[in-house]
Amino acid sequence: MKRRVIILLALALVCAGQCAANSRLDDAFAGAQKIDLRTCDVSSVVILRDKVGIPPPSATVLVKVFERDKLPSVLESSFAREGVAGVTINGRYIAILKTQLRDEYTDVLRHELVHAYITLASPAPLPLWFQEGSAVYYSMGKDRKFYGQAVEERPGTMVGRTVELPESYKQQLQTFKYLLQTVGEKDFNAWYKQAVITGVVDPKPLLGLASQEKPTHKASRKRSAKWLFGLLAGAIAVVMVIAYFSSRYDRNYS
Numbered sequence: 001m002k003r004r005v006i007i008l009l010a011l012a013l014v015c016a017g018q019c020a021a022n023s024r025l026d027d028a029f030a031g032a033q034k035i036d037l038r039t040c041d042v043s044s045v046v047i048l049r050d051k052v053g054i055p056p057p058s059a060t061v062l063v064k065v066f067e068r069d070k071l072p073s074v075l076e077s078s079f080a081r082e083g084v085a086g087v088t089i090n091g092r093y094i095a096i097l098k099t100q101l102r103d104e105y106t107d108v109l110r111h112e113l114v115h116a117y118i119t120l121a122s123p124a125p126l127p128l129w130f131q132e133g134s135a136v137y138y139s140m141g142k143d144r145k146f147y148g149q150a151v152e153e154r155p156g157t158m159v160g161r162t163v164e165l166p167e168s169y170k171q172q173l174q175t176f177k178y179l180l181q182t183v184g185e186k187d188f189n190a191w192y193k194q195a196v197i198t199g200v201v202d203p204k205p206l207l208g209l210a211s212q213e214k215p216t217h218k219a220s221r222k223r224s225a226k227w228l229f230g231l232l233a234g235a236i237a238v239v240m241v242i243a244y245f246s247s248r249y250d251r252n253y254s
């Protein structure tokens with residue numbers, strides 16, 4: 001009984017903290033662009049919705065561009081690591097650092113909208129390898145990319161930079177490409193859709209291997225305890241998925 005009271009108190013505290021964090025996020029995202037995933041025409045969303053066939057979540061996603069030196073305090077820690085170009089918080093809030101390179105902005109937006117889409121569409125938190133593999137695969141789609149464009153005010157001048165993925169992201173992208181090449185697009189898409197809408201992302205059955213997940217009564221009880229713990233931890237920490245782009249070097253052409 002005593003234990004139940006402690007759990008209820010902890011939950012109340014967590015909820016209060018969560019409400020405060022959400023209201024700070026709502027303040028930071030005042031005036032943000034509102035995106036409806038059911039009608040959005042950004043390419044990564046179109047693929048997930050129309051090609052893979054994952055029913056689009058109805059929640060509105062807020063997208064806002066911030067300047068690095070004018071970040072609201074609620075976002076500072078998300079951008080503390082060097083190379084982070086965008087973050088998606090709770091699948092609902094997307095913050096993107098201002099860049100003058102249009103194509104870079106588009107790729108970051110594509111990347112973050114994948115996080116938002118699959119986070120909102122899944123009944124359970126998706127593991128990091130699946131989140132980042134998805135986001136990288138459906139946005140940049142390769143290890144490194146050069147973004148360049150002409151400077152309008154200075155004819156004949158180009159500005160650009162090369163963005164290279166961190167090693168962990170490269171590996172996750174490789175995993176996705178390997179799965180796709182091994183089983184083909186049709187089977188891959190069917191598995192991917194099921195993975196997102198069930199939250200079960202084990203790729204072994206897709207590859208014809210025995211799944212590790214054999215739900216027994218004991219295992220499912222253990223899983224629900226784990227789930228509660230995960231919920232508490234998640235609520236305290238504010239679930240965030242960080243788009244981590246590392247820039248190799250800046251380039252100017254004249």
Ligand SMILES: [Zn+2]
Pocket residue numbers: 111115131132135241242243244
């Ligand atoms: Zn990401």
